[in-house]
Amino acid sequence: MKKPSDAPDSGYGIGDLLGLGRQSVRKNYYPALQERIDELEQERNRYKWLFENALHGIFQANLRGGFVACNQAMARICGYDSEEDLKQRVIRLREQLFFSSAEFDAVRQELLDNGSLSARETRLRRADQTPVYVAITLLRRPDLGPEVVEAFVADITERVQARQKLEQLNLDLEHRVEERTEALQNANVVLRYQIEEREKIERELVLAMETAREANRSKDKYLAAASHDLLQPLNAARLMISALQDSQLPEQESRMVHQVHRALEGAEDLLADLLDISKLDQQAMQPDLVFTDLEELLKGLGEEFDAVATNARLDFRVRTVPAMVKTDHRMLIRIVRNLLSNAFRYTRSGGVLLALRTQGERLRIEVWDTGVGIEESKLRDIFTEFHQLLPQGTGGRQGVGLGLAIVERMIRVLGYGIDVSSRPGHGSRFVVCMPVEQVAVHQPPARPEGVDVFNGGFDGARVLVIDNEPAVLESMRLLLQRWGCQVLTAASEARALALLGELGTDEAPSVILADYHLDNDLTGCEAIYAVRRKLGRDVPAAVITADRSDDMLRRVRAQQLPILNKPVKPNRLRALLTSLLSTA
Structure with a gap:
């Protein structure tokens, strides 16, 4: 009789399926298989140890019945002697494990809807029928049964x-x-009368405060509205005086014109400072942040103050590095201009240095002077309103003490820092610190063909001035003609277009200067674009206005037009005109 092993193959045995059908193969693979089985046994023992010794309760159960498996921590949480005791005595989770059937139903429904729930706070029933507060995390195991779940339970009784x-x-x-x-x-019954009187006084105070606020708002509105009307005649007078200064006058008359010029300059500065201080104190001046070429800005200010340095016989140097910042162009110019004005005002000999330096991730605008200096005890006082470094009558044109107050407030609005150091009798240094901005370098636009280029001087430059104030038109015409410009004046957009229709193609303006507020609620921006459409090219243009509101500034900046505030200072007008003609 043949042994079963000698019978013909009728199928595959377990050895064949595992690759161990031949004796030689079994000898080769049995050690590897045994090693894998040992590893699996070790892994099983590790998870078993974790399961049995876990601090939190772990169980597997059927929501329709009782526990399938649980650990000792679960039994301890529920007040049972052992996990076997818990499994034998709790055979219905709904009635025997959960303290409230409604809570069980809510947990079960959420689990069936979502497949899992995490850290749900609920109450379980202990062996002594008292509740225990737990945070339970449940996971459905549809591979083991329709309502089989695995859970982790943490006792949160102390927390609850x-x-x-x-x-x-x-x-x-x-x-x-x-x-x-x-x-x-x-x-306080006996004090009711006093309380009623106090409430009456409080109501009166609230009314008085509201009246004061309204008066403040009215003041701001009045200042904003009046500034335009106040600055317009000052602007005309300043331009007329500037034209007279360029004329050949007898010595006495020239001295009188110079004194009038200084008086007008003082009135303009005071009015501008009062308007800015009012807006800053009312938090009505908000920064309009745009990317600005700081090197170009400081060089422009350097050109503006070159004449001041020449007249004062002071050495003036500008040292810059290429840098871009995201800032309010107008505020930053005002800050540096006020610092330079102070430096020249209090420096009688030596010089002034305007420097731009980098320090790590920050930029430093530094203004050095060799002036009278400031005592250390007064360094904090110089930023208060109406504070002057020198008493009146010590020589030189005195300010009204608002320049540095405006600097300090604008720096605060922009989020920058300012540092001051000084030695009495030797000079001072003001440093404005700001962050560096990394932006792409833009190439300047190409100049259109067939357009005149003015590299120096204004001889032959054709300037179109649009302003609804006859006195301003006349004073601008006189001043620009003194500089060698050919001046065209118009009181409105319609008049400017009609004037262009009377000119030949070779007589078209090279530059447009337009007031912002024109008649019939029209603006200088609209007039500029109408003239450009008429000429068929982008003529360089700028807006000149007495309106210093943030709303107007944003509108003009959106049109990418430079702004010059009235009253117009001749050196700033000259710098603006030079800039516009260089791009023509």
């Missing part, structure tokens, strides 16, 4: 009790507050 104690403390505190309030109300 602490929360309940805190709630009780709050209730007790509220009760004590109510008791004390009632006692105070009873004690």
Whole structure:
């Protein structure tokens, strides 16, 4: 009789399926298989140890019945002697494990809807029928059965009790507050009349405060509206005086014109400073942040103050590095201009240095002077309103003490920093610190063909001035003609277009200077674009205005047009005209 092993192959045995059908193969693979089985046994023992010794309860159960498996921590949480005791005594989770059937139903429905739930706070029933507060995390195991779940349970009884104690403390505190309030109300019955009188006074104070606020708002509106009307005649007078200064006058008349010029300059500066201080104190001046070429800005200010340095016989140097910042162009110019004005005002010999330097991730605008200096005890006082470094009558044109106050407020609005150091009798240094901005370098636009280029001087430059104030038109015409310009004046957009229709193609303006507020609610921006459309090219243009509101500034900046504030200072007008003609 043949042994079963000698019978013909009728199928595959377990050895064949595992690759161990031949004796030689079994000899080769049995050690590897045994090693893998040992590894699996070690892994099983590790997970078993974790399961049995976990701090939190772990169980597997059927929501329709009881536990399939659980660990000792689960039994401890529920008050049972062992996990076997828990499994044998709790055979219905709904009635025997959960303290409330409604809570079980809610948990079960959420689990069936979502497949899992995490850290759900609920109550379980202990062996002594008391509740235990837990945070339970459940996961459905549809591969093991339609309502088989695995769970992790954390005992949060101490946390819940602490929360309940805190709630009780709050209730007790509220009760004590109510008791004390009632006692105070009873004690204050005799003072009711005084309280009523006090409330009456408070109402009157609130009304007075609102009246004061309204008066402040009215003041701001008045200043904004009046500034345009106040600055317009000052602008005309300043331009007329500038034209006279360029004329050949007898010595006495020239001295009188110079004195009038200084008086007008002082009035303009005071009015501009008062308007800016008012807006800054009312927080009505908001920064309009745009990317600005800081090197170009400082060089422009350097050209503006070259004449001041020449007249004062002071050495003036500008040292810059290429840099871009995202800033309010107008505020930054005002800050540096005020610092330079102070430096020249209080420097009688030596010189002034305007420098731009980098320091790590920050930029430093430095203004050095060899002036009278400031005592250390007064360094903090120089930024207060109407504070002057020198008493009146010590020589030189005195300010009104608002320049550095404006600097300090604008720096605060922009989020920059300022540092001052000084030695009396030797000079001062003001440093404005700001962050560096990294932006792409833009190439300047190519100049259109067939357009005149003015590299120096204004001889032959054709300037179109649009302003609805006849006195301003006349004064601008006189001043620009003194500089060698050919001047065309128009009181409105319609008049400017009609004037262009009378000119030949070779007589078209090279530059447009337009007031912002024209008649019939029209603006200088609209007039500029109408003239450009008429000429068929982008003529360089700028807006000249007495309106210093942030709204106007944003509108003009959106049109990418430079702005010059009235009253127009001749050196700034000259710098603007030079810039516009260089791009023509």
